[in-house]
Amino acid sequence: MQVNSRLYLDTLYLTIGGELDEHSANYARLNLDEQMSNADFKQIIIDLSNLDFMDSTGIGVLIGRYKKMKQRGIPIFISNPSVHADKIFRMTALYDIMPKIN
């Protein structure tokens, strides 16, 4: 599980790669929170093209980050989910709060 970030203009680009499950969730939480606290930005785009595996634990992680950013008025968008991640996101209506973008 790897988390990388890049700030461009007013957008924080985050990539989550590897496998996101119960085992890596805590690391992902801490890492994402750290990257989100270190910069000044108006929106976040989370790119999942390098995410090889995710189960519903990933939903909990993402919703947790959404709640934190909501307090700061910062929207989060999801890009490039795998077919399976997409299925889980639709099932949980995640896109209602973190819209998918291309």
Place this chain on the structure above:
Amino acid sequence: MNYMNQMTLKFDSLSINEGFARSAVAAFCVQLNPTLDEITDIKTAVSEAVTNCVVHAYPKTVGQIEIWVGLTMNTVHIEVRDDGIGIADFEKVREPFFTTRPQEERAGMGFTVMESFMDTLELRKNDNKGVIVSMSKKLQGKLKAVAGGSNVKL
């Protein structure tokens, strides 16, 4: 049921074993020549079931998780069993977004995911204590190498 091949895995309820468990089950199912999509469905369902054991069945201890997989010509049968604290309400836990630990950023979608990625899902009590999650999935892929009973040498 006549299975042409079966296997059992037993391991500690440590989260680091989740990746091992889902990969091992997926590797065993490869002999039915599944599609990549079907394999990912199975991996995700196994991951959900094992996570439940790690987080909920053995909340403060490390216990044993046992996974049995049985293959028929075109169907994968999986049972994940624990000897943990059990489930109070078998109906309730299957409801989407139900979680016993809302304060922990949990989605409460584990059984919903298992249900939608597999064809059947059944929960029952393990003999003395704990839970057995039983699920199955029919594969569209065709049988590749094996014919006959479980004593076939590959």
